[in-house]
Amino acid sequence: MSRASNRFDTKKVNSELVTLTYGALVAQMVKDAENTDDVSKQLERLGYNMGVRLIEDFLAKTGTGRCMDLKDTADKIQSAFKMYLGVQPNVANWSPGGDEFSFILDTNPLTDLVELPDDLKNLKYCNIICGVIRGALEMVQLDVQSWIVQDQLKGDQNTEIRVKFIRRLEDAMPAGED
Amino acid sequence: MTVHNIYIFNKNGNLLYYHEWNRLKQTGMTREEEAKLMYGMLFSIKSFVNKISPVDPKDGFLYYKTSKYTLHYFETLTGLKFVLNTDINAQGVRELLQEIYNQVYVEYVVKNPLLNLSEPIESEIFKAKLDALVKQSPVFLSRVP
Numbered sequence: 001m002s003r004a005s006n007r008f009d010t011k012k013v014n015s016e017l018v019t020l021t022y023g024a025l026v027a028q029m030v031k032d033a034e035n036t037d038d039v040s041k042q043l044e045r046l047g048y049n050m051g052v053r054l055i056e057d058f059l060a061k062t063g064t065g066r067c068m069d070l071k072d073t074a075d076k077i078q079s080a081f082k083m084y085l086g087v088q089p090n091v092a093n094w095s096p097g098g099d100e101f102s103f104i105l106d107t108n109p110l111t112d113l114v115e116l117p118d119d120l121k122n123l124k125y126c127n128i129i130c131g132v133i134r135g136a137l138e139m140v141q142l143d144v145q146s147w148i149v150q151d152q153l154k155g156d157q158n159t160e161i162r163v164k165f166i167r168r169l170e171d172a173m174p175a176g177e178d
Numbered sequence: 179m180t181v182h183n184i185y186i187f188n189k190n191g192n193l194l195y196y197h198e199w200n201r202l203k204q205t206g207m208t209r210e211e212e213a214k215l216m217y218g219m220l221f222s223i224k225s226f227v228n229k230i231s232p233v234d235p236k237d238g239f240l241y242y243k244t245s246k247y248t249l250h251y252f253e254t255l256t257g258l259k260f261v262l263n264t265d266i267n268a269q270g271v272r273e274l275l276q277e278i279y280n281q282v283y284v285e286y287v288v289k290n291p292l293l294n295l296s297e298p299i300e301s302e303i304f305k306a307k308l309d310a311l312v313k314q315s316p317v318f319l320s321r322v323p
Contacts, residue, residue, distance in 0.1 A: 052295070056288040059255055060280040065236065066255055139256040 040124035047131020055136035099165040141169040182263040189257025191217040195299045268317045
């Protein structure tokens with residue numbers, strides 16, 4: 001199986017193709033939707049569905065074990081950014097309780113060619129990334145919230161994505177057992 | 179050496195896939211019933227194995243062996259459960275299960291956007307690839323013991 005033998009060779013895709021594909025998708029959604037909040041919400045949901053699948057690929061490729069703490073989790077998501085987006089964000093701004101942190105991206109391949117027009121200023125263009133994080137972590141029994149704090153599209157210096165730990169999800173009992 | 183059958187369960191205990199190769203004896207119950215009992219047994223073994231472990235186990239329950247067959251268990255961090263029954267001399271089954279996950283399940287189920295991950299797997303390509311992978315494995319030798 002040739003696909004298996006080069007599993008670690010992350011095939012290169014032209015980043016502009018990704019940027020343009022994503023841009024076209026968002027543009028179409030903006031056209032179809034009533035308001036921009038709906039688009040942001042839909043993007044998050046789209047990301048969630050991707051995350052649910054992406055985590056399986058990530059686990060299969062890296063063979064990683066269970067995380068010992070949230071710091072561990074943050075490191076692993078950081079390496080996932082590198083694998084799938086080709087950028088390495090910094091992990092920063094830990095909350096005093098250690099249950100909240102941020103990824104800071106200097107460059108964001110999704111927004112490379114993008115400028116938000118005035119009437120879309122509240123569109124969360126990169127909300128898909130938040131969705132991916134939430135979906136992926138939910139599959140490994142971590143319930144988190146994720147949102148965008150700073151956005152280069154809105155004139156901020158960096159893109160900052162916040163992740164907040166909510167709770168650990170428990171294994172489901174088999175049906176019909178009490 | 180031989181492989182008897184495989185069960186794949188999702189995190190909620192639903193049977194996603196079943197296939198048998200050299201299965202010599204049927205339990206005489208429906209597939210659903212059998213899968214439910216299998217999952218219930220695994221669930222209990224797993225939770226109790228972890229409870230009596232002297233230190234926090236990393237992988238926990240790996241397999242059990244009787245005088246006639248071995249049941250190999252592999253669970254991913256996402257809660258997918260792969261169960262492979264083989265004869266008692268089979269070696270390297272854990273690696274085989276890992277390969278089934280890496281090279282067949284992830285490639286042909288997860289990456290197929292049209293498949294619903296919580297429904298039983300009907301994909302023909304998945305079936306074919308799984309069958310091929312198991313049959314070319316040294317664990318599989320269709321000789322009946």
